[in-house]
Amino acid sequence: MTFKIRTIEEKDIMETYEVIRNAFWDVYTPGCDEHYMVQQIRKVPEYIPELELVALDKDKIVGHVIFVKTVILTDQGKELEVISLGPIGVLPGYQRLGIGGQLIKTAIKRAQAAKFRTILLYGDPEIYRRKGFVPAETYGIRTADNVYMPACQIYPLENITKEEFAGKYFEHPCYQIDEQAAQEFDRQFSPRISRTGLASQRRFNKLIQEIRPFKG
Template sequence: MDINIRNEIEKDYREVEELTREAFWNLYVPGANEHFIVHNLRESKSFIKELDFVAIHEDKIVGNIIYTLSYIEDESNKKHEVITFGPVSILPEFQNRGIGRKLIEHSINKAKDLSYKAIIIYGYPDYYSKYGGSVQESL
């Protein structure tokens, strides 16, 4: 399947929110709220525009990944900047075709280029375990 990945632009916002709602509809709870999360994250000062990507198939947006700045705090209360991704949204009819993997791998490479050192995943742990590693691995 031919997939192109590019940064999301403002004119994509509504389409991405709609595909996010469809991707998560009735998955974990009745209805979905992930599209609202995406909407609000874009307004946050922690939003990383350079790591907000859409997957395109035949001129249609079929997937999205979004990142924000975050931190972890160690035992001595020192804060370490990291980044968090999620949700990763793929239209239902395009799920299980490797699009999410392409978005994740593409964005991880871009995060490395931007000198980020670690990523925290916001999502379902059992799903992401298939990518190898653990939440303790760093870039």
Template sequence: MSILIRKEKPEDYAATEKVVEMAFKHAGYSDQKEHFLVNRLRTSDAFIPELSLVAVNKDADIVGHTMVTRIQIENDASTTESLALAPVSVLPEYQYTGIGSTLIRAAIEKARELGYGSIIVLGHKDYYPKFGFERASRWNIKAPFEVPDEVFLALELVEGALKRTHGIVRYSPAFF
């Protein structure tokens, strides 16, 4: 299957939001409102246009999307900028074909190129480690809400980027 990964453009927004909506329509762990989240994040100060990526098929249809946005890791003494990977969306008929993995790898590489140090994800404990994600608790990084330790994960984009970081992740208000 020939898939192109590229930066999302403003003219893609409606199609992208439809992909996100369809991707989560029957997901049991979802509130089925991820497409609204994508829309809100695009208008927030957390949005990084270069890290909003789409997967396009040979017919130029958008079949997948991922977004990486700014977050902070805060403690009493400091604040560290990091990134959040969310959501990752693939149209149901294209799921389990490697498009999601390709989007994630492209987002990680682009974030590295842009000079970011780390990414946080709330995701499946058996899926994200294949990209290098580890339990965020390894660095004493916690979610701002109750979540099982094995699904709150972090990835250092630069070796040692989280070495002196610890605290609670602060998401953009657009997430809520």
């Protein structure tokens, strides 16, 4: 199935919050903050408007992805610009039809044309492996806390080397969420019950605890 993919437009702003909220609700935590995260990303200078994409089924937005620039501080003491993917969300009724994959593929082509060098993200390897991502560890890339994390994954946009890219990946601070502000933001949307103890939430908790020390 093919869906139209295009750059975000001003009129899509509210609808994309709904899409992300519905995609993420209860999946990783009870409720979700990712729609608020999208709002925070849009405010920072490192936000990349040309890589913010929506997928459409006729006029309805059914998928959305956003990117922000950040850096790897390399072991050689250099700051390399990289881009972070996420959040990405597809409406529950439209998942596993290839829409997420199409959003990522389109963004990759555009990011390559814009000469960005690599994409990084934190996410479930089950989801991203099939989209061509590999563990960031492959290139010696650790978290800002200097540990390897299987959830931290990379998609090089050109031939990059471990020698050049090994170092610490600093996620942009816009991904750090003020819980109270996120709850306040959520009040403008329809109230929803949130559930605890779901299998996807347990999987996420396990995933974020999976770290391996870096023995440099």
